[in-house]
Amino acid sequence: MSQSAFHTALLDPATPAPEGLIDPKGRPAGKRFDVYRNNVVVSLSEALAEAFPVCQAIVGEEFFTALAGQYVRQHPPRDPRIATWGTTLPAFLETFPPVAHLPYLPDVARLEQALRESYHAADSTPVDPSTITTESRFALAPAVRLVQSLYPIHAIWRFTRGDGPKPAPQAQSVLVTRPSYDPQLTVLHPQAPAFLAGLAAGETLEEATPDGFDITETLTALITGGALTEPQL
Amino acid sequence: MSRISDFRLPAGVGVGYKAQHFNELVSAPGCVSWLEIHAENYMGDGGRPLAQLRHLSERFPISVHGVGLSIGGEAPLDPDHLARLRHLCDWLQPASFSEHLAWSTHEGAFLNDLLPLPYTEATLTRVCDHIDALQATIGRAMMLENPSTYLAFAESEMEETDFLAEIARRTGCGLLLDVNNVYVASTNQQREPLDYIEHFPLAAVHEIHLGGHDEQADEHGDRLLIDSHDAEVVDPVWQLYRETIRRSGPRPTLIEWDANIPPYAELEAEASRAAAILEPVAA
Numbered sequence: 001m002s003q004s005a006f007h008t009a010l011l012d013p014a015t016p017a018p019e020g021l022i023d024p025k026g027r028p029a030g031k032r033f034d035v036y037r038n039n040v041v042v043s044l045s046e047a048l049a050e051a052f053p054v055c056q057a058i059v060g061e062e063f064f065t066a067l068a069g070q071y072v073r074q075h076p077p078r079d080p081r082i083a084t085w086g087t088t089l090p091a092f093l094e095t096f097p098p099v100a101h102l103p104y105l106p107d108v109a110r111l112e113q114a115l116r117e118s119y120h121a122a123d124s125t126p127v128d129p130s131t132i133t134t135e136s137r138f139a140l141a142p143a144v145r146l147v148q149s150l151y152p153i154h155a156i157w158r159f160t161r162g163d164g165p166k167p168a169p170q171a172q173s174v175l176v177t178r179p180s181y182d183p184q185l186t187v188l189h190p191q192a193p194a195f196l197a198g199l200a201a202g203e204t205l206e207e208a209t210p211d212g213f214d215i216t217e218t219l220t221a222l223i224t225g226g227a228l229t230e231p232q233l
Numbered sequence: 234m235s236r237i238s239d240f241r242l243p244a245g246v247g248v249g250y251k252a253q254h255f256n257e258l259v260s261a262p263g264c265v266s267w268l269e270i271h272a273e274n275y276m277g278d279g280g281r282p283l284a285q286l287r288h289l290s291e292r293f294p295i296s297v298h299g300v301g302l303s304i305g306g307e308a309p310l311d312p313d314h315l316a317r318l319r320h321l322c323d324w325l326q327p328a329s330f331s332e333h334l335a336w337s338t339h340e341g342a343f344l345n346d347l348l349p350l351p352y353t354e355a356t357l358t359r360v361c362d363h364i365d366a367l368q369a370t371i372g373r374a375m376m377l378e379n380p381s382t383y384l385a386f387a388e389s390e391m392e393e394t395d396f397l398a399e400i401a402r403r404t405g406c407g408l409l410l411d412v413n414n415v416y417v418a419s420t421n422q423q424r425e426p427l428d429y430i431e432h433f434p435l436a437a438v439h440e441i442h443l444g445g446h447d448e449q450a451d452e453h454g455d456r457l458l459i460d461s462h463d464a465e466v467v468d469p470v471w472q473l474y475r476e477t478i479r480r481s482g483p484r485p486t487l488i489e490w491d492a493n494i495p496p497y498a499e500l501e502a503e504a505s506r507a508a509a510i511l512e513p514v515a516a
Contacts, residue, residue: 001351001386001388003306007340007342007344010348017384020386021384021386022385022386022387023385023451023453023455024424027453030451032421032451033383035459036383039345040344043345043346044344047345076343077342077345079343080302080314080338080343081301081317119277121277121278122278122279123280123283142278142279143279
């Protein structure tokens with residue numbers, strides 16, 4: 001029997017176990033094949049829930065399991081590193097009709113994905129803050145991520161974790177930094193993303209600063225988050 | 234290909250490394266003398282997982298255990314994944330590397346399970362080719378682990394023990410004997426677990442696995458054991474382990490506990506139980 005036939009039946013519960021798979025008495029494998037079916041979908045669904053715990057909490061465990069089952073079948077991992085799987089979940093959620101009433105959910109998933117990526121990103125050495133001048137240029141640390149949303153994703157993230165008040169409607173841009181090994185979230189001023197984009201493009205601190213924007217708070221978050229490193233030459 | 238220096242685990246007891254046990258392992262590991270990691274969890278660019286692994290590798294011999302290469306897959310091995318395994322082995326210089334007699338990838342989709350193979354000449358040739366490719370890539374001999382199985386293939390022509398012995402003979406790889414898998418698969422295949430051990434090429438074994446399983450029944454009411462690694466080792470598996478090392482002599486022995494993970498003290502108690510069986514044989 002080909003692995004193709006095995007694979008097709010694995011992912012389609014309506015298909016009977018392929019012929020040629022037997023129990024010790026030579027009978028069709030039946031429930032014994034279902035063990036493999038269950039292992040594939042359950043292990044991947046659990047991995048997705050572990051990676052996106054806040055999304056899971058928003059929709060509920062049972063709903064998330066059903067959603068994950070669909071995602072597993074449509075977007076299985078493309079390599080064995082489970083930590084890298086799930087990058088397409090936010091886009092999947094945008095087109096998944098059962099969550100259309102939760103328009104903020106894809107951006108919350110983006111935030112959780114950013115946290116995962118930051119956690120596994122390369123280590124880096126931050127610049128010495130005492131050397132920073134208006135002429136300084138930087139590279140952003142590999143663990144830095146920026147998630148911009150029309151929704152209060154940081155407030156939703158905290159509220160869902162039982163760690164903040166009920167979110168009020170507002171757009172939020174969230175910076176992810178990793179001072180040592182634990183990613184941190186900081187809500188940014190609406191002008192800060194343009195500032196970050198300038199720094200990332202190699203502009204000096206002065207060039208990157210948008211007109212009338214006080215960089216103090218953002219710069220502090222970047223420094224304490226270890227987000228500023230020496231530029232690549 | 235097989236060189237004894239490719240299998241450098243001490244003949245003591247190790248545990249599967251879980252991040253929640255890091256502090257106990259560095260401060261008071263008890264009887265645990267080596268650690269096993271799942272290769273695929275240490276393929277990120279940096280951060281805590283790699284930092285912890287670097288730290289642990291200074292104190293413990295490390296066994297790298299791959300769970301995703303799909304050695305039994307019909308397609309050639311994924312060159313990107315081979316390169317990742319080589320990179321990990323190059324920087325970590327582990328005491329051993331092992332993988333499974335199973336497939337897990339089909340047409341580029343990774344299924345996150347160890348799927349079964351028919352024991353035929355075609356499978357044998359393919360698995361040996363893949364092991365040759367892996368061993369050439371990482372520059373050392375690997376160990377291949379016997380699977381837990383829940384069903385059989387009507388087309389199989391060989392016993393699993395003969396199949397594994399022939400792979401070891403052709404490729405020079407070592408074998409990793411998972412005694413819990415022997416118990417699970419033999420029960421599921423309605424065979425005698427001790428018969429399996431007696432037919433197994435024990436001279437090629439350089440590591441033993443022990444772990445917990447779950448018990449169910451199939452639609453005919455027959456016992457169906459599931460390899461779940463989420464509980465203590467059961468008494469019949471301890472007994473089978475005792476019988477195994479009585480025949481093989483002492484071997485590095487791992488307690489696998491991958492789900493429903495207990496506090497370190499409980500894991501160490503399982504390791505102590507294995508050590509109590511292993512040490513008199515080693516003496």
